[in-house]
Amino acid sequence: MDIPKQYDPKEAEQHHYERWEKNGYFAPEINKDPSAPVFSIVIPPPNVTGSLHMGHALQHTFMDVMTRHKRMCGYRALWLPGMDHAGISTQLMVSRALKKEGKSRHDLGREQFVERVWKWKNESGGQITVQMRREGASVDWSREKFTMDEALSRAVREVFVALYDEGLIYRGNRIVNWCPQDQTVLSDLEVDKLPQAGKLYYLQYPIKNSDRRLTVATTRPETMLGDTAVAVNPNDERYRDLVGQTVLLPLTDREIPIVADEYVDPEFGTGAVKVTPAHDPNDYEMGLRHNLPQIVVIDPHAKMTADAGAKYSGLDRYQAREKIVEDFEQLGLLEKVVDYEFSISKCERCKTVIEPLISTQWFMKMDQLRDLALEMMSREQKPRFVPETYEKIYTNWLENLRDWTISRQLWWGHQIPAWYTPQGEVIVARSEEEAREKAGTTELTQDPDVLDTWFSSALWPFSTLGWPNETDDLKTFYPTTVLVTARDIIFLWVSRMVMMGLKFMGKEPFADVFITGTILDSQGQRMSKTKMNGVDPIDVFDKFGVDATRLTLAQVGSTDIRWNEKQVESYRNFANKIWNAARFCMLNSEGAGVEPEVLERSTSLHDRWIVSRLNKTARDLNAAINDYQFHEAVQTLYHFFWDDFCDWYIELAKADVTAEEQSAARTEARTRLLTVLEQALRLLHPFMPYITEELWQRLPGEKQLHAAYAGAEPTVMLTAFPEGAANLIDEAAESRMQAIIELISRVRNIRSEMNIKPGERIPIIVGSPDQNLRRVFSSAREQISRLVRASDVSIGERLDAPRASARAVLAGGAELAVPLEGLIDFEQERRRLQREQEKLHAEAAKLEAQLGNPNFVSRAPEERVNEVRERIAAIAQQSSQLQQTVENLQ
RNA sequence: AGGCACGUACGUCAAUGGUAGACGGCUUCCCUUACAAGGAAGAGGUUGGGGGUUCGAGUCCCUCCGUGCCUACCA
Numbered sequence A: 001m002d003i004p005k006q007y008d009p010k011e012a013e014q015h016h017y018e019r020w021e022k023n024g025y026f027a028p029e030i031n032k033d034p035s036a037p038v039f040s041i042v043i044p045p046p047n048v049t050g051s052l053h054m055g056h057a058l059q060h061t062f063m064d065v066m067t068r069h070k071r072m073c074g075y076r077a078l079w080l081p082g083m084d085h086a087g088i089s090t091q092l093m094v095s096r097a098l099k100k101e102g103k104s105r106h107d108l109g110r111e112q113f114v115e116r117v118w119k120w121k122n123e124s125g126g127q128i129t130v131q132m133r134r135e136g137a138s139v140d141w142s143r144e145k146f147t148m149d150e151a152l153s154r155a156v157r158e159v160f161v162a163l164y165d166e167g168l169i170y171r172g173n174r175i176v177n178w179c180p181q182d183q184t185v186l187s188d189l190e191v192d193k194l195p196q197a198g199k200l201y202y203l204q205y206p207i208k209n210s211d212r213r214l215t216v217a218t219t220r221p222e223t224m225l226g227d228t229a230v231a232v233n234p235n236d237e238r239y240r241d242l243v244g245q246t247v248l249l250p251l252t253d254r255e256i257p258i259v260a261d262e263y264v265d266p267e268f269g270t271g272a273v274k275v276t277p278a279h280d281p282n283d284y285e286m287g288l289r290h291n292l293p294q295i296v297v298i299d300p301h302a303k304m305t306a307d308a309g310a311k312y313s314g315l316d317r318y319q320a321r322e323k324i325v326e327d328f329e330q331l332g333l334l335e336k337v338v339d340y341e342f343s344i345s346k347c348e349r350c351k352t353v354i355e356p357l358i359s360t361q362w363f364m365k366m367d368q369l370r371d372l373a374l375e376m377m378s379r380e381q382k383p384r385f386v387p388e389t390y391e392k393i394y395t396n397w398l399e400n401l402r403d404w405t406i407s408r409q410l411w412w413g414h415q416i417p418a419w420y421t422p423q424g425e426v427i428v429a430r431s432e433e434e435a436r437e438k439a440g441t442t443e444l445t446q447d448p449d450v451l452d453t454w455f456s457s458a459l460w461p462f463s464t465l466g467w468p469n470e471t472d473d474l475k476t477f478y479p480t481t482v483l484v485t486a487r488d489i490i491f492l493w494v495s496r497m498v499m500m501g502l503k504f505m506g507k508e509p510f511a512d513v514f515i516t517g518t519i520l521d522s523q524g525q526r527m528s529k530t531k532m533n534g535v536d537p538i539d540v541f542d543k544f545g546v547d548a549t550r551l552t553l554a555q556v557g558s559t560d561i562r563w564n565e566k567q568v569e570s571y572r573n574f575a576n577k578i579w580n581a582a583r584f585c586m587l588n589s590e591g592a593g594v595e596p597e598v599l600e601r602s603t604s605l606h607d608r609w610i611v612s613r614l615n616k617t618a619r620d621l622n623a624a625i626n627d628y629q630f631h632e633a634v635q636t637l638y639h640f641f642w643d644d645f646c647d648w649y650i651e652l653a654k655a656d657v658t659a660e661e662q663s664a665a666r667t668e669a670r671t672r673l674l675t676v677l678e679q680a681l682r683l684l685h686p687f688m689p690y691i692t693e694e695l696w697q698r699l700p701g702e703k704q705l706h707a708a709y710a711g712a713e714p715t716v717m718l719t720a721f722p723e724g725a726a727n728l729i730d731e732a733a734e735s736r737m738q739a740i741i742e743l744i745s746r747v748r749n750i751r752s753e754m755n756i757k758p759g760e761r762i763p764i765i766v767g768s769p770d771q772n773l774r775r776v777f778s779s780a781r782e783q784i785s786r787l788v789r790a791s792d793v794s795i796g797e798r799l800d801a802p803r804a805s806a807r808a809v810l811a812g813g814a815e816l817a818v819p820l821e822g823l824i825d826f827e828q829e830r831r832r833l834q835r836e837q838e839k840l841h842a843e844a845a846k847l848e849a850q851l852g853n854p855n856f857v858s859r860a861p862e863e864r865v866n867e868v869r870e871r872i873a874a875i876a877q878q879s880s881q882l883q884q885t886v887e888n889l890q
Numbered sequence B: 001a002g003g004c005a006c007g008u009a010c011g012u013c014a015a016u017g018g019u020a021g022a023c024g025g026c027u028u029c030c031c032u033u034a035c036a037a038g039g040a041a042g043a044g045g046u047u048g049g050g051g052g053u054u055c056g057a058g059u060c061c062c063u064c065c066g067u068g069c070c071u072a073c074c075a
Helices: A009-022 A054-072 A087-100 A110-124 A127-135 A150-165 A221-226 A237-242 A281-290 A317-331 A367-380 A389-399 A432-439 A453-457 A472-477 A487-505 A537-544 A546-554 A565-587 A605-626 A630-657 A664-684 A689-698 A731-753 A771-779 A781-788 A826-852 A854-859 A862-889
Strands: A038-042 A076-080 A169-179 A184-186 A191-206 A213-218 A229-232 A246-248 A255-260 A272-275 A334-347 A355-364 A384-386 A418-420 A426-428 A480-485 A510-515 A762-767 A790-796 A805-809 A815-819
Touching: A009 A127, A009 A537, A009 A546, A009 A689, A038 A054, A038 A472, A054 A076, A054 A127, A054 A480, A054 A537, A054 A546, A054 A605, A054 A630, A076 A472, A087 A110, A127 A537, A127 A546, A150 A169, A150 A426, A150 A453, A150 A487, A169 A281, A191 A221, A191 A246, A191 A317, A213 A221, A213 A272, A221 A317, A229 A237, A229 A281, A255 A281, A272 A281, A281 A355, A317 A334, A367 A389, A367 A487, A384 A389, A389 A487, A418 A432, A426 A432, A453 A487, A480 A487, A487 A510, A537 A546, A537 A565, A546 A565, A546 A630, A546 A689, A565 A630, A565 A664, A565 A689, A605 A630, A605 A664, A605 A731, A630 A664, A630 A781, A664 A689, A731 A762, A731 A771, A731 A781, A731 A805, A731 A815, A771 A781, A771 A790, A781 A790, A805 A826, A805 A862, A826 A854, A826 A862
Parallel strands: A038 A076, A229 A255, A384 A510, A480 A510, A762 A790
Antiparallel strands: A038 A480, A169 A184, A169 A355, A191 A213, A191 A334, A229 A272, A246 A255, A418 A426, A762 A815, A805 A815
8 A cells, every 4th residue: 555654735635525516415415314403504605706815714614614523413414605796895896897998887887887797706706616615615515605696686675675665674865974986875884983193173163243253173174164053062151151142154154053962072172063964973963953954065076065165166075175274264263273183984995085975875774673683682592602702792782773774876786676756756666567566657767776785695594595485495404503703794794694584584593603713913913905914825725734724723713813824834743643643554454444343342451442532532522513612622633633542542552553463363453443543534524624535535444424324425524423422431441541651651751861762671660559550550561661662561569679770659559660770870860759759749738738728628519628638648658659769769 | 982802831822710731932862664744751830910709710800001802982
């Protein structure tokens, strides 16, 4: 058999995925057990414009680990993939491409432009689906969805119509976040608030019939042209007499009132605020409270309107600002300008400064939906957030929820299913035909706006399963089991899915929400395109292999972590370790093969021990995965495989396995080794799909699939995940083995400290009054001898060793001596033993103090107290033996 | 401004209120016939400071210092 000495991940990553996909292993239909339990996840749909980043790789790893695990546990497992049409991003991307051709989308017109976007989508969209295959993501591609698929679009229209009919969706004139660059409205969640160094301008407004002037402070002087009032706090003594009076608004011929409003903070600025209802959200609210007119002085392109006055009309908002400041200065009404840092709203996509504008948009009332979600949380604690701290954040946000602006002035997206008659009547319908019927006319114009991308995403868990049709998929897979996502879209997406799911399905869309950590760069900064500090997962795959990368990501869990390539390197080494362990097993496999029953009839100690370790690992691993404790899961696997299996078991079994003579014992040992390896590969598979499949395929013997997948072409993917059989966990074997491990470690320690050459064979002497222990050591004599390179191992009731020996006292009262005639420095040996003695004393002192506290004895659980007593007794024994040893050296 | 996390070995991170661990790095030795991407041994911590609850605190409470995130923003 020809197996390279080093694992080559690229080799393994090349062909398995294609076979898995082609054979339909990812589809739940592969499961032939009609009573199989169901597990389902819908993927957070990546943007069609996106390419894979660390965040995706992280989420996908968790989802794939869980899906593969559950599939192997016999669940009818579905991980449903798909993509989001990503309204603004995609439109921007295609617009930019057009610009290079010297065209704008308006040159093409709506229909052609949308066609062009589809063309782009079909030709170059969805890069990420190729990359996901590389990741090994076991998604069911036969069910792949796109938010603009006809079926999903139908779900969107259905929901829109239903909510409209119920009065939850309405059209209204409101102040909104407007992006002058993208020419569309944005929801509050699509706006970034960034700190900005700016200026605060103090403007003086003359008071009518008075010499007094009222000074207002503003960061946006250009909006003063749209002022319709000045507001002060009703309790502000300074201005009490001015309330109700009138101000002559400079640069205009308008007179505006001074009003009192609680919103005004007397402490800030001058305590007097100019009110511009048409261009500031707070002023807008104040305007409503005081019935103030709204004067629009800035247009959707952020240019001044005719209402701003002839002098300013047509100017850009920033030019107008300069001009107005100049003009105030000339009038002697500019009191001062001070530097001021404030936060400014920018478009999340194009970073243009948002202009608050009054505009007619579609909104969704959230009260009723919000209450559904809050009730679900308080009544059934659903969804369950992991980590649970996010539950508070989620609930808190819901409680403060405001109406959602759902229309967008884009061409790419779900066009709003609303039509207008020539008379301006609004007809909302599922289709134009239905609208015509309702309206009784064919002369209809459809609303040009599209819906916020998140509107369709909110339906994702059921629209992808066929809703509004009552499909089998919907019945089988809804509600889904768990949602895995980053924390920054809990509001944008998670909460909205819950609300929509409850509203239209009557059930929560997922039982659990697992929130992943964030991968930061090595400086602790967020990875971002603009900072160029992102690490490309594909590069990491190329350098260290997919499996090593997945293991690195899996152990991140829910905490934020700095990216550290060393970590991946160590898991790359782990993959190599697995490879070489398997290589050893297979190079010594002649005449043997995997045979599950062999584990049940293990007789020798190390065999019972590894079977016990294997089953305990399986038990702990299942628990960890089910509990979203991925870090622990990875640690458990790593140590089982490297420490227990490689460092100890293979070494202990080596003599039997590599025996030159063919014998029943050799075959049995080889079979057992292969069988343990085969189970270990199953345990590793959800985390490391490629290397496990590559090796599993090469293992000889009868490798059984899970009963639910009987008849499928063999693959480790469809084997049964070991459950961790309680009857195979053998605590006695584990503690006996522990004694052997300790003995070997102590001898190695002595060898190292006494500078004995690794190749040199030395005799060792073990003494123990405990007959059982002696028996354990005796039966492992060969193995001990080999692992410590002993020339002779003598075991007796009493330690019978020459004075010139290095010594150690083991747990359970056993003593160890390594005769070192001529090699030993008695003084050095005495110091070494004394150091050990000190360690024991320190521990004993701590425990004695604990026991000396009467409160501990009376209040701590008895079990705990006994533990301490036993430990003290053990230390005392060890310590006195050690003391004896030291004295013998004198 | 409020809210929420976090602060543990040189680095990155673990640890149901019960003797602080892992991996990497570092030191010494070894190319021993699965693996030098390996093996053996070892050094390294008053868990950010202070206080409290408890028989017992890295873990719970208070406070201070530092860091990060979220939400809302004072024009």
